[in-house]
Amino acid sequence: MTKTITNRHFTGERALFKCSDVHLVDCLLNDGESHIKESRDVTATNCRFGWKYPLWYGNNLTVEGGTLLPEARAAIWYSTNVKFSNVKILAPKAFRRAKNVTLTDVEFTDAAETLWGCSYVKMVNVHAVGNYFGMNSPDIAATNLTIDGNYCFDGAKNITLRNCVLNSKDSFWNCDTVTVYDTVIRGEYLGWNSRNLTFVNCTIDSLQGLCYIDGLKLVNCRLADTNLCFEYCSNIDADITGNIVSVKNPLSGKIVADGYGEIILDDNDVDHTKTQLIVRE
DSSP: OOEEEESOEEOSTTTTTTOEEEEEESOEEESSSOTTTTOEEEEEESOEEESSOTTOSOEEEEEESOEEOTTOOSOEESOEEEEEEEEEEOSSSOEESOEEEEEEEEEESSOTTOSBSOEEEEEEEEEEESSSTTTTOEEEEEEEEEEESSSTTTTOEEEEEESOEEEOTTTTTTOEEEEEESOEEEOSSTTTTEEEEEEESOEEEOBTOSOSEEEEEEEEEEETTOBSBTTTOEEEEEEESSEEEEEEOOOSEEEEESEEEEEEOOOTTSOGGGEEEEEOO
16 A cells, blocks of 8 residues: 655655655655665655655656756666656756656756666657767657757667757767657767668758768758768768758768759769769759
8 A cells, every 4th residue: 555755854864765655745855865765666746856866776666746956966777667757857867777767748957967878768848958868778769859968869779759859969979770750950960970860851950960870861851051961971861851061972872952062072982983962853
């Protein structure tokens, strides 16, 4: 039977260590580390977390409403089956090596090094401000995600994004199997050293974006102010709406656009006959 605890102030290290079947309502947890460590089947509603490591090694953790204060660093590590909804997270490094994570209507005001090494993550209506979001994380699905911070999803794989906005330098580096729909991406050096990247109905603004990729597909995308793109990319299948500012030394594939500002084929070690550069009639 679930025990409900209302309007309590918990302090001290491991205040609720190994608790289970507990519903916390309007509680404050601070002045002590690891409040709910090693716990199971815990729901926190409109609670405030004010110290480090509150939700480590847990299972079936639900947080509804409330705030993780700036002092609640590295809050959710090594936990499984975690659901956050309508939560404001003010502390960095919030999720790491967690599995089966669902985030709905969550705001990260300091998302530095957040969501690292996590798997099976679903995000809806999430806003994250900070660098290195989602590093080395497999199996991510996000809708209406906004990221304001550089280097997102470095080393991640099996990612699907829909209706998102990424204001991020060096996003999707070292990735494998990424599919992005109806999204705006702004930032330098998009997608380098990755494989199997697909963009559908996207607007991309990227200095030297889309280079060093094996298996790149763009469907009805606009490359606004994207220059020196496709350098050393292989297996390209790109259908671009509008003009491309400049293309540089692609390795193989087909690129269709309304026009090209500049085509740079100055590497004599590249067989330029392996790439078709087509102007749409």
